[in-house]
Amino acid sequence: MITHEPNPIYRAAPSRYENMPYQRCGKSGLLLPRLSLGLWQNFGAVDSLANARAMMHRAFDLGITHFDLANNYGPNYGSAESTFGQVMADGLNHYRDEMIISSKAGYDMWPGPYGVGGSRKYLVASCDQSLKRCGVEYFDIFYSHCMDPDTPLEETMGALDYIVRSGRALYAGISSYSPEQTRKAAAILKELGTPLLIHQPRYNLFDRWIEDGLTDVLDEEGVGAIVFSPLSQGMLTDKYLGGIPKDSRAARADQIYLNENDISEQTIEKIRALNELALERGQTLAQMAIAWVLHNTTVTSAIIGASRVEQIEDSVSALQNLQFSNEEIATIDSIVK
Numbered sequence: 001m002i003t004h005e006p007n008p009i010y011r012a013a014p015s016r017y018e019n020m021p022y023q024r025c026g027k028s029g030l031l032l033p034r035l036s037l038g039l040w041q042n043f044g045a046v047d048s049l050a051n052a053r054a055m056m057h058r059a060f061d062l063g064i065t066h067f068d069l070a071n072n073y074g075p076n077y078g079s080a081e082s083t084f085g086q087v088m089a090d091g092l093n094h095y096r097d098e099m100i101i102s103s104k105a106g107y108d109m110w111p112g113p114y115g116v117g118g119s120r121k122y123l124v125a126s127c128d129q130s131l132k133r134c135g136v137e138y139f140d141i142f143y144s145h146c147m148d149p150d151t152p153l154e155e156t157m158g159a160l161d162y163i164v165r166s167g168r169a170l171y172a173g174i175s176s177y178s179p180e181q182t183r184k185a186a187a188i189l190k191e192l193g194t195p196l197l198i199h200q201p202r203y204n205l206f207d208r209w210i211e212d213g214l215t216d217v218l219d220e221e222g223v224g225a226i227v228f229s230p231l232s233q234g235m236l237t238d239k240y241l242g243g244i245p246k247d248s249r250a251a252r253a254d255q256i257y258l259n260e261n262d263i264s265e266q267t268i269e270k271i272r273a274l275n276e277l278a279l280e281r282g283q284t285l286a287q288m289a290i291a292w293v294l295h296n297t298t299v300t301s302a303i304i305g306a307s308r309v310e311q312i313e314d315s316v317s318a319l320q321n322l323q324f325s326n327e328e329i330a331t332i333d334s335i336v337k
Helices: 049-061 079-089 092-098 120-134 153-165 179-192 214-221 265-280 285-295 309-320 326-336
Strands: 022-024 031-033 035-038 066-068 100-105 139-144 169-175 196-200 224-227 299-304
Touching: 022 299, 031 035, 031 299, 035 049, 035 309, 049 079, 049 092, 049 309, 079 092, 079 120, 100 120, 100 169, 120 139, 120 153, 139 153, 139 196, 153 169, 153 179, 169 179, 179 196, 179 214, 196 214, 214 224, 265 285, 265 326, 285 299, 285 309, 299 309
Parallel strands: 035 066, 035 299, 066 100, 100 139, 139 169, 169 196, 196 224, 224 299
Antiparallel strands: 022 031
């Protein structure tokens, strides 16, 4: 009979705060690590719990205090939060007051009319479910994951205000809202007395939409920004320098976020040129891509994904060189545009 050794009690590294820089989120009093760990992929029911545990522990040991979740992260839906809850119960919960834990609701989660959107009914019910799966009493940040055009913005923001006032979360956030939607959301929350803390948009070298108005709104409103997909779903790494590997995410037929159609020969040429510049800077392409998004003064933190511990360590190494010369920025712009 095979027996499984119990997970040893986790003890965080005493040096965990020595090298990670922290930045104030907008005009709030909250400091976020420049890098946050996202559990969008590789933390689901189909993935290794031992690997997930190792990645979360290593991230925290390196000063990554923020863990970003959503109700539908998996697969299956909810399973990333359940994995997170198991790791917390194994000993990480001892450090709960040193952690920023966030989750979201907006995209489809369960069947029927009440399992998707921006209604008060859905957001509050989903938040309660997420708290149970994560095994925590409150979230530090709870987001409206996406704008719902069929629900009045006043209702969605009112739900976030209620979630904060009821003790389910400490701060309110939104994700992927347009500049005008963001301005309106911030105004509603301000009037309700629950300031908008943070916006979570997609941002990377290949996707700069936030520069067309959103960063101006966030600066004017005093709202922080935490960006996701800084590596453009893995395109901004050395993985695709020689083309599309057969075992890569882009080669999988079931991928909806990145596939072969997204990586043309022209795109690969850009990736190669960016890689050459990264090497001149003494960085990997991934490290330079992370440093580039953090170079934007509006960005508080960047969410990194990982499938193994070494990727987290590589990403943290990017923080050793966040400076870009004017010539480097011009070179990057000429390559990408």
